[in-house]
Amino acid sequence: MDKLPMTQEGHAALQEELKNLKQVERPAIVKAIAAAREHGDLSENAEYHAARERQSFIEGRIGELEDATKRAEVIDTSKLKGKTVRFGATVKLADEETDEEITYQLVGEFEADIEKRKISIQSPLGKALIGREVGDSVEVTTPNGVRYFEVVTVRFK
Numbered sequence: 001m002d003k004l005p006m007t008q009e010g011h012a013a014l015q016e017e018l019k020n021l022k023q024v025e026r027p028a029i030v031k032a033i034a035a036a037r038e039h040g041d042l043s044e045n046a047e048y049h050a051a052r053e054r055q056s057f058i059e060g061r062i063g064e065l066e067d068a069t070k071r072a073e074v075i076d077t078s079k080l081k082g083k084t085v086r087f088g089a090t091v092k093l094a095d096e097e098t099d100e101e102i103t104y105q106l107v108g109e110f111e112a113d114i115e116k117r118k119i120s121i122q123s124p125l126g127k128a129l130i131g132r133e134v135g136d137s138v139e140v141t142t143p144n145g146v147r148y149f150e151v152v153t154v155r156f157k
Contacts, residue, residue: 003071004071004109005073006068006072006075006107006111007077007088007108008074011069011072011074014065015069017061018065018066018069021061021062022062026058026062029051029055030055032054033055035047036051075088077089077156077157078156078157080156082154083154084133084154085106086130086131087106087107088106088156089155089156090157091105091153091154093150093151101152104125105117105119105157106129109121109122124140124142125138133154136151137149137150137151138150
């Protein structure tokens with residue numbers, strides 16, 4: 001069983017989502033299914049089928065989150081130091097073609113969120129950054145072609 005590296009914040013968010021699914025969403029969908037059954041013929045009952053589909057999604061997500069929380073290896077990023085990029089690092093990059101700067105935090109796959117500038121260590125950019133230091137050039141193959149970035153800063157929160 002492989003461990004899943006995760007920040008404390010990411011682990012807490014997974015536990016909160018799991019709690020919400022079990023204590024709020026699951027009971028609500030059970031009530032929705034019961035209400036839909038009362039409307040009669042289930043073969044043509046769109047509400048019933050939608051509720052059953054939602055229940056299937058919720059149960060699948062609960063299983064996924066339970067597995068992830070069991071396999072979680074929670075890493076306290078506040079205790080990490082150094083100039084080498086590794087899990088938990090917040091890295092400022094400069095696009096070598098445009099000089100545009102962008103900052104990302106390297107996190108586990110379950111907490112990756114590009115809108116929050118959190119990328120998975122399993123992503124192409126994440127894999128390319130691991131082990132690099134300030135001043136290093138990084139080549140990343142993206143869907144739009146090869147891009148080059150320079151590591152500007154590495155810090156840990």
